[in-house]
Amino acid sequence: TQGPVKVTVTGAAGQIGYALLFRIASGHLLGPDVPVRLSLLEIPQAVKAAEGTAMELDDCAFPLLQGIDITDDVNTAFDGTNVALLVGARPRTAGMERGDLLQANGGIFGPQGKAINDHAADDVRVLVVGNPANTNALIAQSHAPDVPAERFTAMTRLDHNRALSQLAGKLDIPVTAISKMTIWGNHSATQYPDLYHAEVNGKIAAEQVDETWLRDTFIPTVAKRGAAIIEARGASSAASAANAAIDHVHDWVNGTPEGDWTSAALPSDGSYGVPEGLISSFPAVSRGGRWEIVQGLTLNAFSRERIDASVRELGEERDAVRQLGLI
Numbered sequence: 001t002q003g004p005v006k007v008t009v010t011g012a013a014g015q016i017g018y019a020l021l022f023r024i025a026s027g028h029l030l031g032p033d034v035p036v037r038l039s040l041l042e043i044p045q046a047v048k049a050a051e052g053t054a055m056e057l058d059d060c061a062f063p064l065l066q067g068i069d070i071t072d073d074v075n076t077a078f079d080g081t082n083v084a085l086l087v088g089a090r091p092r093t094a095g096m097e098r099g100d101l102l103q104a105n106g107g108i109f110g111p112q113g114k115a116i117n118d119h120a121a122d123d124v125r126v127l128v129v130g131n132p133a134n135t136n137a138l139i140a141q142s143h144a145p146d147v148p149a150e151r152f153t154a155m156t157r158l159d160h161n162r163a164l165s166q167l168a169g170k171l172d173i174p175v176t177a178i179s180k181m182t183i184w185g186n187h188s189a190t191q192y193p194d195l196y197h198a199e200v201n202g203k204i205a206a207e208q209v210d211e212t213w214l215r216d217t218f219i220p221t222v223a224k225r226g227a228a229i230i231e232a233r234g235a236s237s238a239a240s241a242a243n244a245a246i247d248h249v250h251d252w253v254n255g256t257p258e259g260d261w262t263s264a265a266l267p268s269d270g271s272y273g274v275p276e277g278l279i280s281s282f283p284a285v286s287r288g289g290r291w292e293i294v295q296g297l298t299l300n301a302f303s304r305e306r307i308d309a310s311v312r313e314l315g316e317e318r319d320a321v322r323q324l325g326l327i
């Protein structure tokens with residue numbers, strides 16, 4: 001291939017950025033023989049901190065890292081970018097209404113979508129991590145009419161990995177014994193981690209745990225894990241979020257293993273009754289550098305109800321950003 005792959009990370013001076021950049025530069029994002037060039041986007045007040053992180057990246061002398069650009073200009077940041085990790089977002093602060101939150105994020109993800117549209121490489125792939133991730137991805141995508149819609153994705157891989165870990169702990173098995181885990185819907189408390197298709201050593205996971213545990217412990221533990229981390233650490237998930245972003249892009253570029261799938265929030269094509277265009281989490285495989293939604297799964301009444309509830313929330317978020325003129 002010609003030249004390094006350009007990876008843009010927004011919110012580069014934040015805590016996820018700090019956990020993410022070193023793994024990108026060491027080859028975990030794209031592969032151990034793929035040179036990378038990093039582009040760090042920050043707000044002006046945080047550029048200096050990003051420069052500090054870049055000094056540390058230099059000091060690692062990573063063989064694959066071919067350069068680091070740091071900017072507060074969105075057009076520069078996405079110029080020629082192949083992989084865009086949209087991490088920086090406006091967090092909800094005390095007294096902030098949902099409309100204010102969506103508005104503030106619209107002000108970030110709209111211009112970033114436009115800059116990606118106008119300046120990124122033709123093969124650009126976008127992963128939105130910053131919350132509300134699914135709807136921020138929708139906002140960015142709606143400002144990038146020239147980029148295929150399928151290139152805009154949002155992260156539910158952390159939820160997926162949390163679900164693997166919780167199930168493995170419950171059954172006292174290694175995570176490698178589990179396949180076909182799915183997170184459906186929104187990256188929010190309404191998300192639905194599905195054990196009716198997940199398998200443990202080839203057998204349906206739901207049949208190996210009791211239903212009370214599945215419904216009253218497993219699902220809420222996975223869905224509320226972010227809050228539990230904040231409670232324990234005094235800060236939100238950072239290294240695990242960075243790890244999940246690495247997993248998502250790695251699988252998107254390099255493919256998912258045969259006989260298994262993962263979870264990713266992808267623009268719906270109407271599969272499983274999810275309205276077309278909503279960026280919702282699905283069971284997904286990656287083949288030839290493209291995500292495909294796993295087809296043909298049968299949903300029981302419980303799963304149907306849970307998925308519908310989460311998708312309804314996504315629809316409400318879309319209506320809200322539409323009303324605010326953000327998409």
Ligand code: NAX
Nearest residue numbers: 011013014015016041042043046088089129130131158241
């Ligand atoms: P931090 O507050 O540590 O870092 C965010 C960084 O973004 C800051 O350095 C800030 O200056 C920068 N930023 C803000 N606006 C920007 C803009 N317009 N352009 C460029 N940079 C900008 O947050 P961190 O813990 O790193 O989390 C980042 C985001 O990830 C948050 O929105 C958080 O809610 C979200 N998360 C998403 C997860 C997921 O599974 N999808 C899990 C982890 C995390 O909670």
